[in-house]
Amino acid sequence: MLEFDGLRKSFGSIRVLDGVGFTVAPGSMFGFCGSNGAGKTTTMRIAMGLVRADAGEVRWQGRPLDQVTRSRIGYMPEERGLYPKMKVGEQVTYFARLHGMDAAPAAKAAEEWVGRLGLGDRRGDPVEKLSLGNQQRVQLAAALVSRPEVLILDEPFSGLDPVGVDSLAEALLEQVRTGVPVVFSSHQLDLVERLCDSVGILARGRMVATGTVEELRRREAGRVLRVVVPDAPPGWAAALPGVRVVSESAGDTLLDLGAGGDDQAVLGAAVRTGRVTHFAWREPSLVELFREAVAQPQEVAA
Known part of the structure; x- marks a missing residue:
């Protein structure tokens, strides 16, 4: 179980998170929804250790996340964290190695994910030569390549065309079928409604609704x-x-x-x-x- 428990965070006098909490069961997908500035990205950054919470914690399998546990999480930030001059295939392989994979399995997994996300013919191109949508696909491949135990994705569908959306949706559903809990934020609520087992709605730093779409209805x-x-x-x-x-x-x-x-x-x-x-x-x-x-x-x- 992935648990976000009572997260609070302020930047100066501005309270960004006010007791945010929700759980994601293994093999389920959680859609994290909220307006711009609601606190979604801050919540995800706390989970990944990029921001320190004022209170509360994030737990995986009953234990607070630490650096070792985070190395087993596939994370995709909202802003692109790619090396623009590195070739696509080399870049995804590099991220796999950062997560502890040996050279041969990393290269094989990178080849698989680059192909699955529609970038097979661009594997030798520098990332800076790609469109923004294809750069998004590279970043998604980097999050998925290490066979993560948990996926935390910030706006993963942003900038993707319908074919890319379908490819990513199927990839995430496949992860769920293997027991991986998936959390993703999105403003594309039709996708959240179609894909997610449960939904959380964040407003002004507070969870104002959680549950399945049917429960909310x-x-x-x-x-x-x-x-x-x-x-x-x-x-x-x-x-x-x-x-x-x-x-x-x-x-x-x-x-x-x-x-x-x-x-x-x-x-x-x-x-x-x-x-x-x-x-x-x-x-x-x-x-x-x-x-x-x-x-x-x-x-x-x-």
């Missing part, structure tokens, strides 16, 4: 109804008690039911206006859940 369940009545007159639901019209277009209406709202009363009213072709609670997307959580940072969900 259940906390919002029972709020928004979608009702489709093609022949309904505009405003048909506006006077219903406990109901707020979120949107209405060509008979397709979204309704937010407050404490006094009754879904059966809404259904009855809809039937009286015409033929109902759709009536169901609407599942919010992760984007909507994110907006809701960030808008109310004082409500911390464990």
Whole structure:
């Protein structure tokens, strides 16, 4: 189990992290979400020993991370940490050697990951000759090449084209299937929703929501109804008690039911206006859940 426990960090008078904590089980993927400046990168840097926490700790298999343990972590920072004049294949091999691999296995693993991430025909090129997206692939290969026990990736999908996104997603899922816990931050919430077993939303240095996407949805369940009545007159639901019209277009209406709202009363009213072709609670997307959580940072969900 990878555990982030009560991390606190301030830079001068600015509190960056305020008790951040979450766990990632072996063989699972955790999506770490938050607006710019929320504290995601600081959290990951603390895990890697690049920033010292004021309080709290990060543990792997019940023990605080130390330098030996960190050498078994595949880490990808948000900023590129590559040697621009070194050739792609040599660079990935070099990172494998830094993690303790012998020369022959390091070269073999580098060849494999350079090819898997779509850089096989660029293995002999200096990194500085690559596009930003391909440089991102090199950095990902460097994080994956040493067969890490844990993966901590800061914005790994940034700058990748759809083919690169698919290649990386499959590589991460393969790591998960072998039991590796994966933590990655991303602003691409559709990818987080598709790939991750659990999600954490960070706002103003605090975890404001954690859980599976389904668990987060259940906390919002029972709020928004979608009702489709093609022949309904505009405003048909506006006077219903406990109901707020979120949107209405060509008979397709979204309704937010407050404490006094009754879904059966809404259904009855809809039937009286015409033929109902759709009536169901609407599942919010992760984007909507994110907006809701960030808008109310004082409500911390464990």
